[in-house]
Amino acid sequence: MMPSESEVVLSVRDLDTVISTKMGSFSAVDRVSFDVRRGETLGIVGESGSGKSMTGLSLLRLLPRHAASIVGGSVKLGETELLDLNEPEMRKIRGREIAMILQDPQTSLNPAFTVGDQIMEALRLHRKPGKGGYLAMAVEALRKVRVAAPEMRVSAYPHQMSGGMRQRVVGAIAISCRPQIIIADEPTTSLDVTVQAQYLRLLRELQEETGLSIIFITHDFGIVARVCHRLAVMYAGQIVETGPVRQIFERPSHPYTEALLASVPRLHRQTGRLPSITGQPPALWNKPKGCRFAPRCPYADARCHAEEPPVFDLGGTGVMQHSARCWRLQP
Amino acid sequence: MTDPRSPVLEVTDLARHFPLPHGLFSGGGRVVKAVDGMDFTIHQGETLALVGESGCGKTTATRMILRLDTPTRGSVKVDGLDVHALRGKALRGFRSKVQAVFQDPWSSLNPRMRVRDLVAEPLVANSKLSSKEVDKRVAKVLEDVGLRADLARNFPHEFSGGQRQRIAIASALISNPRLIVLDEPVSALDVSIRSQIMNLFKDLQDQYQVSYLLVAHDLATTRYLADHVAVMYLGWIVEIGPSEQIFSAPRHPYTKALFSAALPGHPDDSYEEVILEGEMPSPINPPTGCAFHPRCHLKLGKICERQAPLLKPAQGEAPVACHLY
Numbered sequence: 001m002m003p004s005e006s007e008v009v010l011s012v013r014d015l016d017t018v019i020s021t022k023m024g025s026f027s028a029v030d031r032v033s034f035d036v037r038r039g040e041t042l043g044i045v046g047e048s049g050s051g052k053s054m055t056g057l058s059l060l061r062l063l064p065r066h067a068a069s070i071v072g073g074s075v076k077l078g079e080t081e082l083l084d085l086n087e088p089e090m091r092k093i094r095g096r097e098i099a100m101i102l103q104d105p106q107t108s109l110n111p112a113f114t115v116g117d118q119i120m121e122a123l124r125l126h127r128k129p130g131k132g133g134y135l136a137m138a139v140e141a142l143r144k145v146r147v148a149a150p151e152m153r154v155s156a157y158p159h160q161m162s163g164g165m166r167q168r169v170v171g172a173i174a175i176s177c178r179p180q181i182i183i184a185d186e187p188t189t190s191l192d193v194t195v196q197a198q199y200l201r202l203l204r205e206l207q208e209e210t211g212l213s214i215i216f217i218t219h220d221f222g223i224v225a226r227v228c229h230r231l232a233v234m235y236a237g238q239i240v241e242t243g244p245v246r247q248i249f250e251r252p253s254h255p256y257t258e259a260l261l262a263s264v265p266r267l268h269r270q271t272g273r274l275p276s277i278t279g280q281p282p283a284l285w286n287k288p289k290g291c292r293f294a295p296r297c298p299y300a301d302a303r304c305h306a307e308e309p310p311v312f313d314l315g316g317t318g319v320m321q322h323s324a325r326c327w328r329l330q331p
Numbered sequence: 332m333t334d335p336r337s338p339v340l341e342v343t344d345l346a347r348h349f350p351l352p353h354g355l356f357s358g359g360g361r362v363v364k365a366v367d368g369m370d371f372t373i374h375q376g377e378t379l380a381l382v383g384e385s386g387c388g389k390t391t392a393t394r395m396i397l398r399l400d401t402p403t404r405g406s407v408k409v410d411g412l413d414v415h416a417l418r419g420k421a422l423r424g425f426r427s428k429v430q431a432v433f434q435d436p437w438s439s440l441n442p443r444m445r446v447r448d449l450v451a452e453p454l455v456a457n458s459k460l461s462s463k464e465v466d467k468r469v470a471k472v473l474e475d476v477g478l479r480a481d482l483a484r485n486f487p488h489e490f491s492g493g494q495r496q497r498i499a500i501a502s503a504l505i506s507n508p509r510l511i512v513l514d515e516p517v518s519a520l521d522v523s524i525r526s527q528i529m530n531l532f533k534d535l536q537d538q539y540q541v542s543y544l545l546v547a548h549d550l551a552t553t554r555y556l557a558d559h560v561a562v563m564y565l566g567w568i569v570e571i572g573p574s575e576q577i578f579s580a581p582r583h584p585y586t587k588a589l590f591s592a593a594l595p596g597h598p599d600d601s602y603e604e605v606i607l608e609g610e611m612p613s614p615i616n617p618p619t620g621c622a623f624h625p626r627c628h629l630k631l632g633k634i635c636e637r638q639a640p641l642l643k644p645a646q647g648e649a650p651v652a653c654h655l656y
Contacts, residue, residue, distance in 0.1 A: 047521040047522055047523060048521055162610050164610055165610075192384035192385055192548070192610075192611075193384065193548065193550070193589060193592045193593060194384060194588060194589060194592045194606075194607045194610075195384075195610055196592065196594075197591075197592035197604075197606055197607075198606055198607070198608075201604075201606060219521070219522050220522075220594065221522075221596070222551075222593070222594020222595055222596065223594055225594065225595045225596065225597055225598045225600070226594055226595055226598075245598055246598045246599070249597050249598055249599075259523070260522060260523055263522070263523060263525070263526035264522065264526075264551070264596065265526070265529070265551040265552055265554065265555040265596075266551060266596035266597075267550055267551045267554055267578070267590070267593050267595075267596060268595075268596065268600060273530060273533075274526040274529060274530055274555065275526070276523075276526035276527040276529075276530055277523040277526070277527075278527075280491050280493060280521070280523070280524060281521065281523065
């Protein structure tokens with residue numbers, strides 16, 4: 001199931017995104033680097049304010065103008081440097097090469113148009129009509145996301161559908177232009193558990209059928225355990241650990257990852273009292289000097305509070321590459 | 332003090348039917364059976380969790396228990412007193428005996444009130460204590476929930492999400508309630524904060540001997556906090572029993588499917604994937620017979636379509652409403 005050494009489709013290096021407010025500028029995404037391979041699902045896990053959603057929006061350059069901007073780094077889709085493209089060129093990438101699925105289908109669909117119209121809007125922008133015209137392509141997209149009776153549903157309005165069905169429609173829009181990558185930002189948070197399980201299975205099946213790459217942004221380690229191949233853990237704007245999912249669950253190398261994994265209650269292996277992390281994540285405008293996790297870290301020493309740790313490589317190459325940002329890992 | 336063996340909360344045949352409005356096209360007289368006959372009890376110092384997906388009736392049930400809504404049928408008794416028959420002084424007594432903590436501490440705390448007044452409100456409303464006495468009680472309960480007493484002068488916006496939830500908990504606790512309804516109490520909090528608050532609930536339960544009625548969609552959270560679990564589907568309890576028993580050996584097909592949909596704690600956790608097709612049917616037009624039969628993977632046949640199974644206890648097992656047993 002793990003895509004072995006398939007080609008890297010998206011390569012992000014030292015991405016820096018800054019938010020500007022009246023109180024000054026803060027870095028929200030701080031030197032973030034990762035690779036996404038064909039057919040791979042990369043999970044980006046973090047708490048609110050960790051920068052995971054800002055990372056997703058930065059990749060598509062969908063940041064709110066004036067309020068946030070990318071100030072450095074590189075985002076390469078194949079051979080194309082996305083940060084060098086102008087706006088019309090970037091529009092050809094969005095939806096066509098990289099599509100996005102957001103958390104709440106209630107707000108990402110327009111209530112005044114049929115779901116068919118909304119799927120066709122994307123198709124008209126990016127693709128030539130097929131044999132049966134755009135309508136047939138929209139029906140096909142709905143069939144792909146396992147919507148029953150797609151010929152009828154294509155003319156339904158969003159309010160006529162349930163939450164799970166609506167999120168499938170959002171998925172249909174995302175895959176309709178056959179993108180290489182889908183960025184899914186908490187796509188199942190508003191769904192019930194049984195519907196969430198159906199949706200995760202659907203994403204996995206679509207990936208097997210098409211070789212799609214998925215960047216899955218979530219706060220839930222359970223989702224990571226079920227659908228992701230590789231994982232990047234974010235804390236206060238930085239990736240603190242990245243590696244293969246199973247390896248990180250077995251041997252978390254950053255104290256934050258370790259503490260977070262231990263604090264999540266397990267359904268099938270109940271232990272005594274839950275270990276918990278003291279304190280709370282730092283505010284963006286008030287990040288600690290040194291390691292950002294140091295004030296909450298049980299292992300922190302004087303150096304952790306004074307000097308920011310670099311990323312240490314823990315071995316492995318390609319899909320098995322594992323690294324973490326912690327002084328204790330210094331060889 | 333009441334007998335510790337008599338239940339704190341006793342819910343009998345509780346039902347709430349909402350009449351549908353007479354529309355241009357809809358025939359009159361139809362009702363939505365949001366809750367249609369629930370029975371359960373909670374004893375002192377115990378936690379019962381209601382689990383189920385949206386639309387199963389758990390919110391309607393808790394609203395009736397908090398006396399925010401009137402049942403169509405059945406009764407809710409707290410310490411043996413019928414909650415919906417209370418008037419006057421006895422009703423004020425009920426208000427301090429039953430409290431609630433809600434999901435979102437950003438909307439449950441009035442931003443214009445200081446922490447001291449927010450926390451003290453149940454006391455001030457329901458008893459006649461001097462201001463000094465109230466201050467003392469506020470300081471004590473703030474410390475119990477892990478906040479410094481001198482923060483009482485601050486406003487809610489000065490606190491983080493986890494701290495706000497602590498304030499809400501302090502307010503629920505200050506009147507020494509018998510029962511606290513916890514409605515999704517950790518789902519709005521950050522992952523690293525959740526376990527702090529979950530542990531706090533456990534500690535406070537030991538300290539105050541309070542009972543909890545927990546409503547949560549996260550099954551692992553439920554397992555960690557609850558002694559007993561009631562699984563709901565379309566206004567019915569389909570299975571109820573001790574948490575350990577239900578989580579280790581679920582019997583109702585819906586419970587099995589719900590648990591199998593829960594996310595694993597580890598990539599290697601084995602799971603039997605019972606993926607349900609479709610979604611919960613509308614309570615306006617519920618299926619005949621067993622409400623779960625159209626989605627059931629273990630359906631027996633005609634009996635499931637015709638006859639609604641009753642919640643019946645089997646020997647040594649948790650009661651389950653299914654024709655299989």
